[in-house]
Amino acid sequence: MDTGPAAKEGVAGPVAVQAGRGAANPASILLDGLRGARPALVLVFGAKGDELAPLGDALKAGLPGDCIIAGCSSAGEIGPSGYASDSIVAIGFPTASFRASAHLLRDLGALPVSDWMAGLRRMHRAFAPDPGRALFGLLLVDGLAGQEDALVATLEASLPSVPVLGGSAGDGLDFRRTTLLARGHTLSDAAIFLLVETDLAISEVTFAHFSPTETRAVVTAAIPEKRRILELNAEPAADEYARLTGIARDRLTPTEFARRPLLLRTGRRHHVRAISEVTEDGGLSLMSAIDTGTVLTLGRAEDMTQGFLQALSALPRPPLMVLGFDCILRRLALERAGLAAVMSDLFTRFRVAGFNTYGEQHSGMHVNQTFVGLAFMDHGAPGDSHAA
Incomplete structure (x- = not known):
């Protein structure tokens, strides 16, 4: 025990x-x-x-x-x-x-x-x-x-x-x-x-260990009821996320998502909209609500x-x-x-x-x-x- x-x-x-x-x-x-x-x-x-x-x-x-x-x-x-x-x-x-x-x-x-x-x-x-x-x-x-x-x-x-x-x-x-x-x-x-x-x-x-960077992306297509982003910046979501982060598309894993999350600004604070996986159609499945037109900011990790x-x-x-x-x-x-x-x-x-x-x-x-x-x-x- x-x-x-x-x-x-x-x-x-x-x-x-x-x-x-x-x-x-x-x-x-x-x-x-x-x-x-x-x-x-x-x-x-x-x-x-x-x-x-x-x-x-x-x-x-x-x-x-x-x-x-x-x-x-x-x-x-x-x-x-x-x-x-x-x-x-x-x-x-x-x-x-x-x-x-x-x-x-x-x-x-x-x-x-x-x-x-x-x-x-x-x-x-x-x-x-x-x-x-x-x-x-x-x-x-x-x-x-x-x-x-x-x-x-x-x-x-x-x-x-x-x-x-x-x-x-x-x-x-x-x-x-x-x-x-x-x-x-x-x-x-x-x-x-x-x-x-x-x-x-x-x-x-x-406690959250992220701060916003200057890199932003707009959700241009989504399935809100499934918490899924189909497109970022009018590009397939996983491909565009890979480009923004500099991570090879085939190396996108939960660990990499954890290091470079997408942030949603609410008032004066940013909250993580965490990614759980890449979907079969090249989208991104999230662990929180998302909708078309949402502006997201790439996060930067701080001391945890x-x-x-x-x-x-x-x-x-x-x-x-x-x-x-x-x-x-x-x-x-x-x-x-x-x-x-x-x-x-x-x-x-x-x-x-x-x-x-x-x-x-x-x-x-x-x-x-x-x-x-x-x-x-x-x-x-x-x-x-x-x-x-």
């Missing part, structure tokens, strides 16, 4: 534990690390397909009856020792400091927005949050359904006062099928929304570790844990740069646990190649802070 620094019994902060997917009994290993926290909520990341339901059943049998268990498949995990693969990470949120409620958002392909909004508002009213405690939302969503933009807009409209963040479930680098777990069932074409209340201090942490260190060091106090949603394309870029071990050390230092995603949600937006996290801290004395 691999157990994080916050996993000591009696600590109010979240508890992160990890087991190998190939272990004889991963549920037993995870339960050994979770029981002491008496969790109100457990998030499980990394198990795939048919593994998720039996794992959820085993955890449910070994934890308090009112504990909510939710999770999803991933493109990689972040455990007590940093980046991991082929493992299962479970995060327990102790009843002593947390209260949670779960709501399923089904039929993503049909976009039943009115039904979603009605259900979310009922959930919020029934939850009866305590104004003296922090309230936040977590969203886990099928990363291949292509509806994150509509989902986050629906959440923003339904619960405007609730900060929401989350991640899109992954499937390694296969991009074939992602799976979610809720209420003992495995789901696809769905999302899980969790409303969580805590007496701990919380702080959102986001020092900027992250600065973002975490800016927290007012050392975190008990940081729940992290980290895009798989960031991890690929770190691995290519030989910096994955450095980032893993930072994750361990700041007690980050979570998973590698197909996209991230925060501040009412769906983004890519971004780290989105929520830090949990003791309230501390006024003026308390910590240095890097």
Whole structure:
């Protein structure tokens, strides 16, 4: 069993534990690390397909009856020792400091927005949050359904006062099928929304390691419902991207896409519109919404570790844990740069646990190649802070 620094019994902060997917009994290993926290909520990341339901059943049998268990498949995990693969990470949120409620958002392909909004508002009213405690939302969503933009807009409209963040479930680098777990069932074409209340201090942490260059391109043909660019600058999209980046057309891979992303400007900020693959017709398949007429800017990578260190060091106090949603394309870029071990050390230092995603949600937006996290801290004395 691999157990994080916050996993000591009696600590109010979240508890992160990890087991190998190939272990004889991963549920037993995870339960050994979770029981002491008496969790109100457990998030499980990394198990795939048919593994998720039996794992959820085993955890449910070994934890308090009112504990909510939710999770999803991933493109990689972040455990007590940093980046991991082929493992299962479970995060327990102790009843002593947390209260949670779960709501399923089904039929993503049909976009039943009115039904979603009605259900979310009922959930919020029934939850009866305590104004003296922090309230936040977590969203886990099928990363291949292509509806994150509509989902986050629906959440923003339904619960405007609730900060929401989350991640899109992954499937390694296969991009074939992602799976979610809720209420003992495995789901696809769905999302899980969790409303969580805590007496701990919380702080959102986001970091993207790109800046815009002077190189721009116009989407001159697209299939928005498939998140596919057919043409850039009136040329076949993959060919034009290769020309703009200087990468040979036959060398376009997820790793190269991660190094040179396309950016969309919104207000004063640029957000990544990540590319997942070249399509058979020479187009580019994206992981976020796109439309004809969109102006995109080629991005330039900046230091991926020092900027992250600065973002975490800016927290007012050392975190008990940081729940992290980290895009798989960031991890690929770190691995290519030989910096994955450095980032893993930072994750361990700041007690980050979570998973590698197909996209991230925060501040009412769906983004890519971004780290989105929520830090949990003791309230501390006024003026308390910590240095890097």
